[in-house]
Amino acid sequence: MSDQVHDHIAIEEVVHGNRDAFRPLVERYHGTVYRIAYSMCGNAEEAQDAVQEVFYRAFRNLKSYQPQWAFTTWIRRITVNYMLDQRKKKKVKTQSITTEDDQVIEIPDNQYDPRREYYDREKNRLVLDAINQLPNKYREVLVLRHIENMSYEEIAQSLSLPLGTVMTHLHRARGKLAELLKPMQTEIV
Amino acid sequence: MIRCDQIHEWLEQMAEEPQALPREVQEHVAGCAACREYQAALNQALDLLNHIEIPVPPASMVNDVMLYIEQRETERELNQFFFPGLAILKSIQKTWVRYFPLWDMPMVLQREAWPTAIATVFIVFGIFLSPLSEPSESQKFLNNPVVLEVNSVAAKLRQTSDTWIGHVAAFRAGWFGEAKALGGGGAASPGSESIQMLK
Numbered sequence: 001m002s003d004q005v006h007d008h009i010a011i012e013e014v015v016h017g018n019r020d021a022f023r024p025l026v027e028r029y030h031g032t033v034y035r036i037a038y039s040m041c042g043n044a045e046e047a048q049d050a051v052q053e054v055f056y057r058a059f060r061n062l063k064s065y066q067p068q069w070a071f072t073t074w075i076r077r078i079t080v081n082y083m084l085d086q087r088k089k090k091k092v093k094t095q096s097i098t099t100e101d102d103q104v105i106e107i108p109d110n111q112y113d114p115r116r117e118y119y120d121r122e123k124n125r126l127v128l129d130a131i132n133q134l135p136n137k138y139r140e141v142l143v144l145r146h147i148e149n150m151s152y153e154e155i156a157q158s159l160s161l162p163l164g165t166v167m168t169h170l171h172r173a174r175g176k177l178a179e180l181l182k183p184m185q186t187e188i189v
Numbered sequence: 190m191i192r193c194d195q196i197h198e199w200l201e202q203m204a205e206e207p208q209a210l211p212r213e214v215q216e217h218v219a220g221c222a223a224c225r226e227y228q229a230a231l232n233q234a235l236d237l238l239n240h241i242e243i244p245v246p247p248a249s250m251v252n253d254v255m256l257y258i259e260q261r262e263t264e265r266e267l268n269q270f271f272f273p274g275l276a277i278l279k280s281i282q283k284t285w286v287r288y289f290p291l292w293d294m295p296m297v298l299q300r301e302a303w304p305t306a307i308a309t310v311f312i313v314f315g316i317f318l319s320p321l322s323e324p325s326e327s328q329k330f331l332n333n334p335v336v337l338e339v340n341s342v343a344a345k346l347r348q349t350s351d352t353w354i355g356h357v358a359a360f361r362a363g364w365f366g367e368a369k370a371l372g373g374g375g376a377a378s379p380g381s382e383s384i385q386m387l388k
Binding site: 128 | 230234244246251255262
């Protein structure tokens with residue numbers, strides 16, 4: 001049986017009052033939800049809280065779930081909406097990406113180096129900050145496409161947007177991201 | 190002749206498969222330093238994005254989620270049982286905020302504010318019910334010495350008399366119109382004649 005069939009069986013059981021039947025769904029999709037949440041907030045703790053809340057919302061709204069959609073599509077949509085809501089509520093002021101010219105790090109190629117680890121972490125942080133500076137409509141498609149590797153059609157279905165709009169948002173998002181990351185090109189490469 | 194901004198759009202669209210770019214776009218990029226730079230920045234951004242490191246969620250996450258659901262559900266059920274009125278108010282608030290997002294109800298309806306709300310209710314009731322408050326008119330009347338005396342005699346009559354006449358006498362003794370009926374006027378205290386007779 002495919003995952004989708006398993007999902008539908010589990011959902012039916014949960015709707016009929018068996019709370020424990022929700023566990024396999026959490027086991028299968030918590031990684032997906034966590035990845036989207038983390039890439040949209042850049043903070044591990046916040047992402048963990050988001051996972052709990054997203055699954056609770058899914059649990060509460062299972063009756064409105066439509067079986068013609070894949071559960072994964074539905075839960076991704078809930079995650080994106082939740083993260084956008086959180087952003088709106090908190091009015092997060094993201095840090096601007098500025099690096100000093102003298103912070104160029106020389107990286108040896110051979111073995112483990114704590115500086116390498118620091119460099120990777122910083123690089124990660126800069127990219128996440130850049131994603132967080134994008135407008136919501138660009139950010140959501142970018143994350144779903146490049147972090148979650150979803151197809152354009154899946155994104156369109158998840159976000160209830162026309163395919164053309166998804167493509168336009170994605171192309172502009174790439175351009176914006178390139179602009180944001182350009183100033184620290186020398187530090188990153 | 191294609192302009193650089195049009196080339197940028199092409200590059201953004203075809204970023205995932207640059208080999209599929211039309212020949213004239215490729216030729217333009219080859220001869221234009223600005224567009225080459227833009228293409229390099231775009232490729233680098235996509236490369237970074239595709240290799241972004243997302244930490245692995247903690248192993249306890251599934252259990253944490255299930256526990257969280259259990260707690261929230263229990264809390265919801267308890268609230269529905271103990272505070273049905275509050276649940277209705279909350280649903281009204283949710284609906285209101287949904288359609289009128291500029292206006293938000295006070296925090297009193299939020300879960301975090303419940304302890305404060307309950308404490309406030311206790312304090313307010315405590316003030317009104319405390320003995321420091323002024324006695325009411327009915328309390329003043331019952332504490333009147335004459336009324337107390339009449340009540341005690343009436344009680345004595347009920348105890349000593351088994352007949353219905355005794356009960357009537359007790360009733361009459363307690364009735365304030367008794368004095369007037371006996372012609373006591375304003376000087377005698379109400380029921381004083383009957384009390385004298387009985388004594």
